[in-house]
Amino acid sequence: MNEFEKKFNALRIQYRDERVQITKDCALAIGHLNTAIGAVKSPEARDALRAEKARIYEATRNSIKYSRLCYRQQLDALEDELRTHYEKHPSRRQIRHALRALLRSTQDTGDQTVTLSLGKGIRCTVTFTGQLTPDN
Structure with missing residues (x-):
């Protein structure tokens, strides 16, 4: 693998790991909320916990969107660097x-x-x- 392939691969692995970690954090928080919703008897408290659950889902979606945007920007920058390299050093x-x-x-x-x-x-x-x- 040349240096650019290594950079592309490392970027892909980093993006995947970030996405997996965001998803794990969300699943953990949602699991705790589901347990709390099942244990609480008050309808107002259940509604509040469900609202928090919806907020966590939305925050997770936004985090993944932001991570994807950063990944795309880094990918574009790396592709520009590769293009410039090949213009200066043709194979x-x-x-x-x-x-x-x-x-x-x-x-x-x-x-x-x-x-x-x-x-x-x-x-x-x-x-x-x-x-x-x-x-x-």
């Missing part, structure tokens, strides 16, 4: 594909040489030897 495969496309366009014009302008006053000439075959 061998990306370089091969780019050169293959350049070779094909050069061969379509009937030439074996192409001159590229890489920036202000910087030019390079690429000469291809041999032919492009399907297995290249």
